[in-house]
Amino acid sequence: MTTKAAEKAPKKDPWDLPDVSGLVVGVLGGTGDQGRGLAYRLARAGQKVIIGSRAAERAQAAADELGNGVEGADNAECARRSDIVIVAVPWDGHAKTLQGLREELAGKLVIDCVNPLGFDKKGAYALKPEEGSAAEQAAALLPDSRVTAAFHHLSAVLLQNPEVEEIDTDVMVLGESRADTDQVQALAARIPGMRGIYAGRLRNAHQVESLVANLISTNRRYKAHAGLRVTDV
């Protein structure tokens, strides 16, 4: 006798991720530490990368330094020419940057890695964006894009150090569509040592963004570049 359960298609293996190796990755604010670091790692893994800047010549100069086929462009051209666009600008410039790129980012997979943080004499602390998180602000400003959030907990120092062969960390990936988060997980997995883990919908991005304040405290105490591992998955 066939039961309803037996008729159901087998569940998809969550580690069965798509091939993203042919997609072009753009990095807005790619002249900064985080953007350069991600661009370098992805390009070193064979991904086509374009870094963006408010000034095309700054992007070009940074791209020349990074090598590995990285190209530079202004942020708008970077967004237009890319399939996947990582947002790596400071929280201060986040809303303004995205407001100006709504058309260029329409239909694109956007990965927000922005951590809204404040700093005072006690150290780093999490800010509370009106929309809930930087990622939710991005989703509100980019209704025609597929907004996800990931790459918050990386050390730009390790990413940029060519002597570091593997980036030993998990990347928490958030988003509203499984197809989109699968692509982001697959992109993270292009970098040796890195693993992308699904970590929920964008309404849970605030905790993930805020956790960076804790990691900064850890790094200061232990003079480290702490990453994260999620156990038992």
Ligand SMILES: NC(=O)c1ccc[n+]([C@@H]2O[C@H](COP(=O)([O-])OP(=O)(O)OC[C@H]3O[C@@H](n4cnc5c(N)ncnc54)[C@H](OP(=O)(O)O)[C@@H]3O)[C@@H](O)[C@H]2O)c1
């Ligand atoms: N650093 C890390 O270890 C790390 C790790 C994880 C996540 N993040 C997140 O990644 C983002 C970038 O961090 P970062 O350390 O690379 O920052 P950053 O170096 O201060 O800034 C990145 C780039 O953004 C552009 N920029 C600066 N101010 C801007 C503004 N008001 N509007 C638009 N663009 C502006 C600049 O490029 P142009 O002048 O060339 O346009 C700059 O090179 C932050 O939101 C941070 O929370 C950082």
